[in-house]
Amino acid sequence: MSSTTREEILRHLTAVAELQPPVQKTGKAPYPTEITHELFRAYTRSPHDVGGEHDIPCEWSEEEHEAWGSRAYVTTECLAWRGVWCAEERRRMQNVDLGTTQYLGLPYYGRWLLSAARVLVDGHHVTLTELINKIDEVKNRHEPAR
Amino acid sequence: MSQHDRTHHAKIATGKGDPQCFIGTADPAKFKVGDRVRIKNLPDIFYTRCQVYSRGAVGEVAVVTHESPAPEDEAWGHVDHSEWFYIVRFKQKDLWPEYPDDFPNDTLQTEFSERWLESV
Numbered sequence: 001m002s003s004t005t006r007e008e009i010l011r012h013l014t015a016v017a018e019l020q021p022p023v024q025k026t027g028k029a030p031y032p033t034e035i036t037h038e039l040f041r042a043y044t045r046s047p048h049d050v051g052g053e054h055d056i057p058c059e060w061s062e063e064e065h066e067a068w069g070s071r072a073y074v075t076t077e078c079l080a081w082r083g084v085w086c087a088e089e090r091r092r093m094q095n096v097d098l099g100t101t102q103y104l105g106l107p108y109y110g111r112w113l114l115s116a117a118r119v120l121v122d123g124h125h126v127t128l129t130e131l132i133n134k135i136d137e138v139k140n141r142h143e144p145a146r
Numbered sequence: 147m148s149q150h151d152r153t154h155h156a157k158i159a160t161g162k163g164d165p166q167c168f169i170g171t172a173d174p175a176k177f178k179v180g181d182r183v184r185i186k187n188l189p190d191i192f193y194t195r196c197q198v199y200s201r202g203a204v205g206e207v208a209v210v211t212h213e214s215p216a217p218e219d220e221a222w223g224h225v226d227h228s229e230w231f232y233i234v235r236f237k238q239k240d241l242w243p244e245y246p247d248d249f250p251n252d253t254l255q256t257e258f259s260e261r262w263l264e265s266v
Contacts, residue, residue, distance in 0.1 A: 044191045045198065052199030052242075086155035087164070088220035092193045 019101050048095035069109035076116050085119050089097040093118055148174040155225060165214040171228040172213040175260070181207045182266040183234060185258065196262045204266050205236040208255055216259040229260040 035043075040111035076090055085093070095103060106114070120126045159167045177183060179212045187201040188194075195217040217223060238245045238252040247251070 041190075046190060046192075046194060048193070049190075049198050051197045081156050083156045086220060086223060086225075088215075088217050089223055092221040096193055132198075 011128075018104065027062045047089075047098075047100040066109075070110045072109040072116070079116060079119060084123055084125065089119070090115060093122075099100050153233070155220075155223065156247070158225065165212045165231075166244070168213045168215065168225075168228045172260075175210050175230040176258070177207050177230075177232060177263060177265070179207050182212050183207060183232075183263040184266050186262050186264055188262065194218055194224060196258060197256060199239060200234075200236065200239055200258075203228060203236055203240050205234040207232050207263075208235040209233040211257065214259070223226070226235070231257055231259050232263060233257050 079085055080087065080090070090112075094111040097118070098106075098111065098114065102111070102114075117131060121128050121131060155164075158164075171223055182204060183206070185196065185200045185202060188196070190198065191197070192200045209232065210232055213228045213230055214220070215226075215228050219225070219227065233255050234257075235253050235255045237250075239247075239250060241254060
């Protein structure tokens with residue numbers, strides 16, 4: 001494993017630390033007595049249920065159309081045609097199951113793509129090993145120096 | 147790899163559409179247009195489409211919309227049981243205490259499946 005990989009891993013750990021939501025004031029794996037009912041509900045709520053949350057005003061901007069977004073959309077529709085999931089299962093996986101950090105932090109169609117990969121693994125259509133090997137193969141095709 | 151269920155949702159909806167494929171599958175609607183309803187505060191772990199800001203608020207049924215499995219069931223592919231859906235109209239002031247008094251007629255409409263509503 002090259003030193004470039006080690007540097008990448010260490011940068012990754014720093015990036016993860018910066019993502020920790022400020023709500024985690026109790027630290028890691030707190031005692032049950034530290035979790036009130038109110039706190040439990042705040043932790044376990046659906047991250048897509050943002051209506052009424054305290055926030056700063058959003059600035060409106062028109063997003064430019066990108067072909068990969070349409071391809072992500074069509075991919076998820078094809079999975080529905082083939083009975084892999086229905087629209088509500090897709091919404092659960094792309095809006096809720098991935099948690100608040102990913103829901104707020106990733107691009108819209110990025111979440112669609114991620115959920116498509118997830119349902120294929122969860123539904124036993126591909127194994128995670130097959131998916132990992134394929135992603136690695138494609139990555140190496142584009143960055144042969146790694 | 148593995149075989150998935152070909153009789154899934156996509157098959158039910160083919161040629162009909164969704165939610166049209168669920169017409170006639172729910173018990174009779176419990177509420178009608180104009181009924182005053184309160185939104186229940188049921189547990190909301192794992193999945194729901196009942197917006198948290200509406201819980202406990204009282205509104206009026208604006209439209210009886212359609213029959214469909216509830217999102218909490220359909221989100222795991224369970225489509226054997228349907229219920230009626232309703233568009234409920236709230237006064238903005240009833241949802242947001244800080245809403246300006248200058249606009250007392252402002253309303254908000256959103257949709258619920260029947261399990262979330264109780265008569266007032």
